[in-house]
Amino acid sequence: MSDLLESTANPNPIEQFRLWWDESLALGEERRQCMSLATIGDDGAPATRVVLLKQFDHRGFVFYTNYGSRKARELDRDPRAALVIHWFEQAHQVRVEGRAERTSREESKTYFAMRPRGSQLGAWASEQSAVIGARDVLDRQYAEAETRFNGVGIPCPHFWGGYRVVPHTVEFWQGQQSRLHDRLRYTRDGKGWRVERLAP
């Protein structure tokens, strides 16, 4: 395991994330986009689910979803969000805490256009998080979407798009054989970031 040291870690958490991201790609981490997203429900209780990290840059971490889904309703009401991503091969964990904001319509449309046709149809067919009577309902709605868009390009639904989690805290965890794992927490500090080491 490599060390995670204050002296060698990038002072910017997004750049540090990029280093680990590239490493996970090189190591063939198949599920490297999978991250858990925590939101806060109406009753103040947390809820988590897995979403895919589709983009990241100095602005934050982006995933796409249905704007009518439970997670979207919760984020629109209370934008505080937490993400955790785990890369097994590298013994890496990254925790992100921040506020979620919708991506621009242009960004959502651009990403939607890159999705496989089956996923595009699925977005139209599934009223994500709604209670449905049976599997047949989904199959029927999917077939209806296929008929509706037969032979034409599929537009991005108005109820579908991205969220960007704008971080105020990013923590990097590097597992060590010794169990004395490394943890560096970056906290936004004015225009820069403060880095602190945490006990494992």
Ligand SMILES: Cc1cc2nc3c(=O)[nH]c(=O)nc-3n(C[C@H](O)[C@H](O)[C@H](O)COP(=O)(O)O)c2cc1C
């Ligand atoms: C590997 C994996 C990747 C997923 N990626 C996404 C995603 O990018 N966007 C999404 O809306 N749901 C994704 N899901 C489904 C969510 O985990 C969840 O079931 C769905 O979004 C509904 O959540 P909600 O009812 O809390 O809104 C994924 C599930 C798995 C297991």
